[in-house]
Amino acid sequence: MSDHDTPSRPVPTMRDIAAAAAVSQSTVSRVLSGVPTAVPIAPQTRQRVLQTARELGYRPNPLARGLRGAATNLIGAVVRDFSDPFFAGAIEALVVESMGHGYNVVLGHAPGRTGKGAVSLTTVLETRHTDAVVLLGAMQEHPKLLTELRSSVVPVVALWPGIGPHDFPTVDADDRAGIRAGLSHLESLGHRRIAFVNAELPGNYRVRVEAYADFMRERFGAVPPGYVEQCPNTLAGGDAALRRLLAHPEPPTAVATSTDLVAVGVLHAAHSLGATVPDRLSVVGFDDILIAAHTVPALTTLRMPIAEIVGHAVAQAVGLTREPAGSPRRTGHKVFAPALVVRDSTAPLMATTPGV
Template sequence: MATMKDIARLAGVSTSTVSHVINKTRFVSEEISERVNNAAKELNYAPSALARSLKMNRTRTIGMLVTTSTNPFFGEVVKGVERSCYHQNYNLILCNTEGDTERMKASIDTLLQKRVDGLILMCATLAGEKLDIFEQYPSIPVVVMDWGPMHFESDKIQDNSFLGGYLATKHLIENGHKEVGCITGPLNRHQALMRYEGYKKALKEHHLAINPDWIIESDFECDGGAKSFETLIERGPLPSSLFVCNDMMAMGALNVAHAKGIKVPNELSIIGYDDIHIAKYMTPSLTTIHQPKYRLGKAAVETLLAKIDKTDLAPDVVQLEPSLVVRDSVKNI
């Protein structure tokens, strides 16, 4: 296998010059750079990523942990992370935690042993976990997405779920609905709780009572939305409108409504949350709250790289604002 010394001998330059050309660590004239690159090509030289990482104390690799879910929201965020890594000439190692604390800790340990430059955590079901492992690697920057309170130092990227819940409920009220039910996510999760709090604020602002029979806690999945909607039907007369706290649960609710002959939006208006790609292809197309998923991923990478490059050392909270997307699932009455 060819070495830098072999390239230097063939190109007639020093080994340090070869290193500067290949690693782009110092300006080298175009003529010499061309000689070096041609020699490297002739010798089929392949730089050692491991050797470079040891010398530079950087692997140009980021680790990301994400909880498995059928929700395309996670995939759309990961797409933003991966594309941003590519544009920044970084590699991404993606680990799936399956919502398991021990698996998450094992994955973090593996990634840190592989000397990743930083970590992005998107495991909302594990909010509040105390991760002692970070005490062993205090210099590794961490960015957390979509979590509640944390017991370790990190930057945080999140959407303003309180505002999103408020906007969704306000839209229903502004369309004449005085009966507004809610299928929430798991209320032990920060983002689900904030959407529910936004819902309550909008009702209170417009002097509308909260009917506990029209509120049910679910799990952010399609099956959960379907089962929750069936439970609401069993409880008695439905409200005229329903805020479903993510699009996947809204899809489950729409499916049950169709099966039961409940016409959306003529008999029941439904608004979702997330604006996943398939929301506009549901029947009817789903009015929802848009989360800037690609920008969430991009912001996570940019924030992490700022810590890696030590251009920003203080922990940051980056909050991206949601917006209303009006389609066909809400009726003006």
């Protein structure tokens, strides 16, 4: 039972490097920290230390580093909804990008319905001493979280933040341009009776339905009454929304949606009701989630540039980390344009279609 003190210590510390390289521990720190402007180090000393560290397989201890007040190299990610396949891709991108910058990701959960999650979440972020926080999705349902983040010194970047105003730098898709591209596509196919299924997420996606309304007013003078359906951002929500739309006295010949998730639900309902897509009904989604290319039929949608958005956000978060603590909070807003991806769920308006 005398293995309390392991002879070969598993992980070497700076002291070990210092002893092996015949320098002081502080010199080791200065070399490995890589802060060039601090204090000059003789080139040969630097080389000797680096060499020794490499030989001993040294790894800095982020706990000690963070305790002293330096960086923890941790990014806190607050995710609104894990079950949304859209965010799954975003998380993957976030992890990869962060690791590329030498950061790790701690997860927080901010579920939409109950506010309970947000409380413990904030605790986490404050307590873990993350270097930065990335918000994935709209957080309007968690005002307490936002308040605490605002008064915190930790830099925050918000992704897909929903409607403003925002106190943090945001990175988002150009929802308006995306919706207009999808609607223009439908219009060019001859469609006039275009409805919109809007996934209602408090504070989010409102831009998309507004873009739809503006487009319709601009091109056709008005938004057809009863052509906008609100629904939860779920498959079942899209399903139910289409059923309501098809019960309309003048049912639409095309449907645009604010998310692929509801679009898939729309496809499902259309199939159940015998409204063949795309022959009798054209459908346009938004996001281009993984499954969109393999629905029945394959979904025409707007591709969300997730990699660009997340990459930009991480780069910005890391950049903000390096700024001095006292600097004023930045609130830049970066926008990326979605790209129309035409697949099989849209087709020219058939001449036989009644009306218009």
